[in-house]
Amino acid sequence: MRIMIDGRYLPGNARVNRDLLITLRNMAKVLKWGIRYDAQRELVLINSKDSTMPPLPIDNNTEERTEDENARLAGKVICLDPGHGGSDQGALGPTGTMEKDNTLAIALLLKEKLEKSGATIVMTRDTDADVAYADAATNEEFGARVEAANQAEADLFISIHNDSFTSTAAAGSTTFHYGDKESVRLANLVQRGLSEKLSTKDRGARFASFYVLRHTNMPSILVEVAFISNPVEEMLLSSVDGRDNAAESICDGILKFFKV
Numbered sequence: 001m002r003i004m005i006d007g008r009y010l011p012g013n014a015r016v017n018r019d020l021l022i023t024l025r026n027m028a029k030v031l032k033w034g035i036r037y038d039a040q041r042e043l044v045l046i047n048s049k050d051s052t053m054p055p056l057p058i059d060n061n062t063e064e065r066t067e068d069e070n071a072r073l074a075g076k077v078i079c080l081d082p083g084h085g086g087s088d089q090g091a092l093g094p095t096g097t098m099e100k101d102n103t104l105a106i107a108l109l110l111k112e113k114l115e116k117s118g119a120t121i122v123m124t125r126d127t128d129a130d131v132a133y134a135d136a137a138t139n140e141e142f143g144a145r146v147e148a149a150n151q152a153e154a155d156l157f158i159s160i161h162n163d164s165f166t167s168t169a170a171a172g173s174t175t176f177h178y179g180d181k182e183s184v185r186l187a188n189l190v191q192r193g194l195s196e197k198l199s200t201k202d203r204g205a206r207f208a209s210f211y212v213l214r215h216t217n218m219p220s221i222l223v224e225v226a227f228i229s230n231p232v233e234e235m236l237l238s239s240v241d242g243r244d245n246a247a248e249s250i251c252d253g254i255l256k257f258f259k260v
C-alpha cells in the first residue's frame with residue numbers, strides 16, 4: 001500500500017492494513033485533509049492543503065514510475081552474507097578458484113542492485129576476512145553472521161554459497177530455507193529465477209537445518225548458486241557474467257517477494 005501526499009509518494013510500501021487506514025482517515029478528519037483510498041491500486045491519496053478529495057493520479061505518469069523504481073525497496077533492510085572468507089576459503093574449484101571469492105563478488109553485485117531499488121544493505125563481510133575475528137572457529141563465524149542480521153533487525157537474510165561434491169558431475173542450483181512460510185516463499189521465488197537465468201539444473205528450494213537459517217529472526221535463505229566442483233559451473237561462478245546473472249536473479253526474487 002503506497003501513500004501519496006499532495007501528489008508525492010512517501011517512500012516505502014506497507015501491507016494493506018485496516019487499522020492504518022482508519023488512523024489516516026481519523027487524522028484527515030481532525031486536520032481537515034482530503035483523503036481517498038483507491039483499493040485497486042492499494043493507494044492512499046491525501047490532500048493536506050484543504051479537505052477536498054485529491055484527484056486520482058494518471059497511471060502512465062513516467063516521472064512517478066521512475067521515482068517508484070528507485071524506491072521499490074525503500075525502508076527495507078537486507079542482510080547479505082557472503083559465505084566463508086578470510087581463513088576459511090570454502091570449497092575449491094578444479095582449477096583452484098575459491099568459494100569465498102565467488103560468494104563475495106556475487107554479494108557485492110547484489111548489494112549494488114538492491115541499493116538501486118532503495119534497500120539498506122548490511123553485509124556480514126565486504127572484504128576477504130573472517131566475520132567474527134581472524135582465524136575464528138566455524139561456530140563463532142556462524143554466530144557473528146547471525147548476530148549481524150539480528151542486531152540490524154533486517155527484513156531478510158541472504159547467505160550466498162557455492163555447492164561442492166566429490167563427483168565433478170554434480171551440478172545445479174539449490175536454495176535452502178528453514179521451513180517457515182515466508183522463508184519458503186522467498187526460497188521458491190529466488191530458486192526459480194536463479195536456475196532459469198543461469199540455465200543450471202533446478203535442484204529446487206529445499207529444507208535445511210543450517211545454523212544461520214535456524215537462528216536468524218527474519219525470513220532467511222541460503223543460496224547454493226552452482227557447483228564449484230563442476231568444471232563448467234566453476235567457470236560460471238568465477239566469470240563476471242555468471243556472477244552478475246546470479247546477483248540479478250536473486251535481486252529479482254527479492255523484489256517479487258516484497259511484491260514491488
Ligand SMILES: [Zn+2]
Nearest residue numbers: 083090161162
Ligand atoms: Zn559454502
